[in-house]
Amino acid sequence: MSVFHATIVHTPVRGELQVLRDCLIAVDTNGIIGAIHSNVPTSASPETFLTSEFHGLPVRYLSKHQFLMPGFIDTHVHAPQYSYTGSGTDVPLMTWLNKYAFPAERLLTSLPLARDVYTRLVRRLLRNGTTTALYFATLHLEPTKILADIVEDLGQRGFVGKASMDRNAPDDYSEHTADAALQSAESFIQYVIGKANPLVVPVITPRFIPTCSLDLLRGLADLSRRYGNLPIQSHISESHDEIAFVRSLHPELEHGNGCDTTIFDSCGLLTPRTVMAHGVHLTEKNISVLKQRGSSVAVCPLSNFYFANGIFPLHEHHLEKGLKCGLGTDVAGGYSPSMLHSVRTAVVASKALALTHPRGKEVEVDWRTAVWVATVGGARCLGIEDQVGTLEVGKVFDAVLVDVGDEVVGAVDVFEEMDSLERVVEKFIHLGDERNVAGVWVQGKKVV
Numbered sequence: 001m002s003v004f005h006a007t008i009v010h011t012p013v014r015g016e017l018q019v020l021r022d023c024l025i026a027v028d029t030n031g032i033i034g035a036i037h038s039n040v041p042t043s044a045s046p047e048t049f050l051t052s053e054f055h056g057l058p059v060r061y062l063s064k065h066q067f068l069m070p071g072f073i074d075t076h077v078h079a080p081q082y083s084y085t086g087s088g089t090d091v092p093l094m095t096w097l098n099k100y101a102f103p104a105e106r107l108l109t110s111l112p113l114a115r116d117v118y119t120r121l122v123r124r125l126l127r128n129g130t131t132t133a134l135y136f137a138t139l140h141l142e143p144t145k146i147l148a149d150i151v152e153d154l155g156q157r158g159f160v161g162k163a164s165m166d167r168n169a170p171d172d173y174s175e176h177t178a179d180a181a182l183q184s185a186e187s188f189i190q191y192v193i194g195k196a197n198p199l200v201v202p203v204i205t206p207r208f209i210p211t212c213s214l215d216l217l218r219g220l221a222d223l224s225r226r227y228g229n230l231p232i233q234s235h236i237s238e239s240h241d242e243i244a245f246v247r248s249l250h251p252e253l254e255h256g257n258g259c260d261t262t263i264f265d266s267c268g269l270l271t272p273r274t275v276m277a278h279g280v281h282l283t284e285k286n287i288s289v290l291k292q293r294g295s296s297v298a299v300c301p302l303s304n305f306y307f308a309n310g311i312f313p314l315h316e317h318h319l320e321k322g323l324k325c326g327l328g329t330d331v332a333g334g335y336s337p338s339m340l341h342s343v344r345t346a347v348v349a350s351k352a353l354a355l356t357h358p359r360g361k362e363v364e365v366d367w368r369t370a371v372w373v374a375t376v377g378g379a380r381c382l383g384i385e386d387q388v389g390t391l392e393v394g395k396v397f398d399a400v401l402v403d404v405g406d407e408v409v410g411a412v413d414v415f416e417e418m419d420s421l422e423r424v425v426e427k428f429i430h431l432g433d434e435r436n437v438a439g440v441w442v443q444g445k446k447v448v
């Protein structure tokens with residue numbers, strides 16, 4: 001249980017920043033926000049506002065340069081690729097997979113190395129205010145169990161997928177048959193379910209169509225159903241080289257209409273709990289299929305600049321057509337593990353798109369909208385919007401304490417005489433980093 005006196009900053013309405021000043025916030029033993037009273041003077045007695053269960057608790061009074069906001073939700077991050085984040089930015093996707101991703105992932109059969117890479121990543125994400133992450137791991141069962149253990153031990157809300165591949169993968173980094181891949185995926189599901197920890201959820205994870213046979217895709221859809229409609233993640237219509245490869249593998253399909261969607265759909269992998277990464281080349285028809293199925297896209301703007309041969313039209317697909325979208329870092333295709341970086345890059349990407357778009361500035365997305373996508377949007381992709389994404393009574397306290405005070409060594413300078421609180425938040429979103437993250441809570445428990 002905890003009580004704060006703090007300013008809350010969040011985006012309950014897309015495109016709008018809500019700032020609630022001087023809130024008395026009470027978090028119960030289950031990590032649920034039991035009460036929020038705004039405009040409470042620091043001189044007031046908390047007991048006047050709070051029910052008896054919260055009486056007598058110490059109140060944490062935040063300073064005027066601190067505020068609470070919802071934790072970020074990273075809807076696409078490759079945990080094993082963290083070892084080379086910040087490097088390997090020189091080649092297109094299909095070459096990059098063979099040159100960097102597969103070799104790095106293969107190395108994590110070493111359990112001590114897996115433990116080291118995963119511990120450092122999960123800590124890094126938490127320190128950056130990422131309270132929920134949707135993880136891709138490797139093909140290997142034991143190292144992926146370690147990732148699930150670390151997410152649990154460090155207290156993050158984690159959706160963890162053991163990747164599956166049975167074709168077009170290196171000999172020593174493939175599961176070779178659909179049966180072997182399905183068995184391993186099922187063992188991982190059982191391991192995570194056995195934890196009975198609602199914060200850690202197993203995810204069905206066919207890497208992408210080039211590396212998964214149709215038998216494997218169908219079998220994974222069946223596994224999802226058999227275990228109560230587990231979440232599903234993969235990559236969809238992500239780049240020219242990926243699309244060309246799928247075309248060569250499936251000449252029987254009608255092309256020009258984004259056949260990734262057709263294949264995933266015919267195999268039963270598009271569900272309301274499906275989060276597909278990238279989707280830069282989705283067609284109108286694909287979008288309408290994804291929408292009908294309730295599936296969503298993890299938009300990874302930084303990695304798209306490197307691999308996608310295009311920009312995801314966030315304004316058109318999400319704001320106009322209503323496709324559910326979250327933001328992802330796509331470590332290590334995206335070199336930054338920070339969701340603040342993703343937010344900024346989403347804005348810059350939309351501006352780049354607008355430069356040559358017939359509707360120009362109309363397709364730009366502003367920072368408030370990008371923050372919404374990084375919080376509420378991600379929660380919707382994962383089906384947890386009733387729990388997280390904003391700080392409201394009845395939701396879970398997954399929160400970040402931001403500090404932009406002078407004593408923090410960081411890039412944000414606040415000018416008392418000129419900066420409104422809204423402007424301070426804007427500065428944090430554009431210039432802030434983990435040095436400004438003074439505390440992080442998941443389900444009411446302090447994890448940073």
Ligand SMILES: O=c1[nH]c(=O)c2nc[nH]c2[nH]1
Nearest residue numbers: 078101207208235303333
């Ligand atoms: O950005 C990406 N990173 C990956 O690891 C990957 N695998 C398939 N497709 C992918 N795209």
Ligand SMILES: [Zn+2]
Nearest residue numbers: 078235277330
């Ligand atoms: Zn990816």
